[in-house]
Amino acid sequence: MIYQRKPDWLIAENLVTDERLFLNRRKLISGIGAGAGLALLGNGLDAAPAESRFEPAPAMNVGFADAGRQITDESITSKYNNFYEFGSSKRIAAEAQKLSTDDWVIEIDGLVDKPFQIGIEDLLKRTGVEERIYRHRCVEAWSMVVPWIGFPMSKLVTLAQPQSGAKYIRFETFMDTNVAKEQRAAWYPWPYVEGFTITEATNDLAFMVVGAYGKVLHKQFGAPLRVHMPWKFGFKSIKSIVKVTFTNERPVGFWENLQNKEYGFWANVNPAVDHPRWTQATERPLDSDDRIPTQIFNGYGAQVAHLYDGMGDSLGDRLWR
Ligand SMILES: Nc1nc2c(c(=O)[nH]1)N[C@H]1C(S)=C(S)[C@@H](COP(=O)(O)O)O[C@H]1N2
Ligand SMILES: [Mo]
Numbered sequence: 001m002i003y004q005r006k007p008d009w010l011i012a013e014n015l016v017t018d019e020r021l022f023l024n025r026r027k028l029i030s031g032i033g034a035g036a037g038l039a040l041l042g043n044g045l046d047a048a049p050a051e052s053r054f055e056p057a058p059a060m061n062v063g064f065a066d067a068g069r070q071i072t073d074e075s076i077t078s079k080y081n082n083f084y085e086f087g088s089s090k091r092i093a094a095e096a097q098k099l100s101t102d103d104w105v106i107e108i109d110g111l112v113d114k115p116f117q118i119g120i121e122d123l124l125k126r127t128g129v130e131e132r133i134y135r136h137r138c139v140e141a142w143s144m145v146v147p148w149i150g151f152p153m154s155k156l157v158t159l160a161q162p163q164s165g166a167k168y169i170r171f172e173t174f175m176d177t178n179v180a181k182e183q184r185a186a187w188y189p190w191p192y193v194e195g196f197t198i199t200e201a202t203n204d205l206a207f208m209v210v211g212a213y214g215k216v217l218h219k220q221f222g223a224p225l226r227v228h229m230p231w232k233f234g235f236k237s238i239k240s241i242v243k244v245t246f247t248n249e250r251p252v253g254f255w256e257n258l259q260n261k262e263y264g265f266w267a268n269v270n271p272a273v274d275h276p277r278w279t280q281a282t283e284r285p286l287d288s289d290d291r292i293p294t295q296i297f298n299g300y301g302a303q304v305a306h307l308y309d310g311m312g313d314s315l316g317d318r319l320w321r
Pocket of ligand 2: 137138139140233234235
């Protein structure tokens, strides 16, 4: 069974999944053994070429099996990326292949009982992986739907054992000017940083991503480990993470650091608060010429709106800043 009931965040009847993709997904799902539960990554992610598939195929999380819109074709999403380390255009996929994800180690530090380092493979042995189909809304007003593979961010928090004083989780991207030429540009506050409250990080929707479309994550998607927070603007979903820090200070993100009048810490998708330079009321799905209405919290309000109760005076303050 793909899902038991229509999730309440489904966007609209006229945007239901294209039948061809629906059938493909059924095939994918039927390939998973009964009671497979969380699948472990069997063989070397580090050594694996970008096209390698997860074996066995990760189980679909039935709560996130349908994003209410058709999955955006991989041929589109893998060639239209924001990854400023490799350039400011959307066509950075070729350049991003320079990133080596071999022997990738993630450092966990700050307000934790014991700081440690963990290789990506060991991390996945601890967390397992599952598949979730999520909508993604970039602050630039384009959007996509991607079948991600990964694990709940709450598992990372549990593994790290933060101290009670830790109020925020801060993520940092790799820094290597030999690999990522744009990191030589001094006008950007490298490395890329993003952060969330621990409450946001432990919400069921918060997801750590290691794959997409059944395969190990392409480098342009932020291999080998990125974030996906589907109710927030895309810039919060930091790529190619090397460091996770628990802190009592609110992290200042890359874009907030650069231009805090345009990009805030909360960055929850809100159609009522325009970007200073364009409307946020509508968006263009990458596989469409027509714009569609943007939903508050990108349509995930039932899961996350309560996190922001009583914060700020106006809708704008509460959800944008
Ligand atoms: N390290 C890093 N992470 C990043 C970015 C970036 O430039 N560098 N861009 C962000 C933005 S603005 C978006 S919309 C998404 C794009 O993800 P995609 O290329 O997989 O669509 O990545 C986010 N994560
Ligand atoms: Mo974005």
